[in-house]
Amino acid sequence: MKCLGKVAVSRDVHLLVDAEYSYVNSGCSIITLAMMAHFNQHSPVVANTFQCYFKDTWKNLNDEINISQQLGACFAAKIVRGAYLEKERCIAPENVCSSHACTGENYNKTLEVGLHHAVTAGSKRTLIIIATHNENSVISALQSLQDMGISRKDGHVVFAQIYGMGEQISMPLAHAGYIVYKSVPMGPLNQVLPYLARRVAENRSVLQGARKERELLQQELKHRMLEKLHVVNIK
Numbered sequence: 148m149k150c151l152g153k154v155a156v157s158r159d160v161h162l163l164v165d166a167e168y169s170y171v172n173s174g175c176s177i178i179t180l181a182m183m184a185h186f187n188q189h190s191p192v193v194a195n196t197f198q199c200y201f202k203d204t205w206k207n208l209n210d211e212i213n214i215s216q217q218l219g220a221c222f223a224a225k226i227v228r229g230a231y232l233e234k235e236r237c238i239a240p241e242n243v244c245s246s247h248a249c250t251g252e253n254y255n256k257t258l259e260v261g262l263h264h265a266v267t268a269g270s271k272r273t274l275i276i277i278a279t280h281n282e283n284s285v286i287s288a289l290q291s292l293q294d295m296g297i298s299r300k301d302g303h304v305v306f307a308q309i310y311g312m313g314e315q316i317s318m319p320l321a322h323a324g325y326i327v328y329k330s331v332p333m334g335p336l337n338q339v340l341p342y343l344a345r346r347v348a349e350n351r352s353v354l355q356g357a358r359k360e361r362e363l364l365q366q367e368l369k370h371r372m373l374e375k376l377h378v379v380n381i382k
């Protein structure tokens with residue numbers, strides 16, 4: 148971890164620690180906070196991830212912000228809905244939001260905590276990554292940024308989507324001057340495949356997003372093919 152932190156600092160990139168299953172998250176958080184204490188003294192290099200399908204996530208985010216402040220470290224967080232819903236429901240259903248809408252409300256609430264910290268701590272000492280493919284969350288986040296006077300260009304509140312997904316969200320955001328990260332899964336096939344399988348499972352649970360993306364791709368293909376035919380006809 149120390150090696151990774153050093154490389155991140157020397158290359159001026161962020162190191163985002165993913166959130167996993169609930170039974171490993173506390174351990175990951177402790178290690179991440181220790182890394183923040185070491186590497187985030189001058190800028191928010193190391194970030195922890197917060198899964199909003201857990202009812203208490205906004206409280207955990209608040210607690211970790213307070214701890215990072217006590218450590219004199221800059222705070223960084225990636226805010227997601229969470230990728231292991233089915234399994235978490237089996238482990239402790241009482242800890243998990245009861246519906247997709249409920250997780251969405253919790254996402255907004257958690258994000259508000261992060262954005263308030265971004266305003267009070269200032270742009271140099273915070274990084275909040277709004278990692279979602281959900282259009283409503285993005286629209287609501289944009290409204291909050293505007294209401295709180297958070298600049299789209301400072302780079303301390305950014306958006307993130309997975310490469311090849313949510314292009315209809317990433318592109319307009321980037322065109323409007325927001326900073327957008329695209330997460331690229333890479334590694335050996337046996338490690339990447341389970342990751343991609345989880346994304347497929349998510350699309351099954353919330354088909355609306357996948358359907359919309361497919362429709363937009365079909366429209367774009369049709370548009371490009373017709374445009375090409377038009378060019379050929381003119382020639």
Ligand SMILES: Cc1cc2nc3c(=O)[nH]c(=O)nc-3n(C[C@H](O)[C@H](O)[C@H](O)COP(=O)(O)OP(=O)(O)OC[C@H]3O[C@@H](n4cnc5c(N)ncnc54)[C@H](O)[C@@H]3O)c2cc1C
Pocket residue numbers: 164165166167196198200227228229230231232244245246247248250278279280281307308309330349352353356
């Ligand atoms: C850049 C990036 C990094 C990510 N990193 C991580 C990570 O480190 N750890 C991690 O766990 N995930 C990670 N994810 C995945 C993320 O947690 C979501 O699973 C994924 O983005 C889909 O959620 P969404 O916000 O895009 O919106 P949507 O597609 O609208 O929401 C789907 C999500 O809503 C929740 N949900 C669906 N149905 C229900 C229900 N009935 N009740 C309660 N909740 C429900 C689940 O969390 C589900 O994944 C990452 C995603 C991105 C874009």
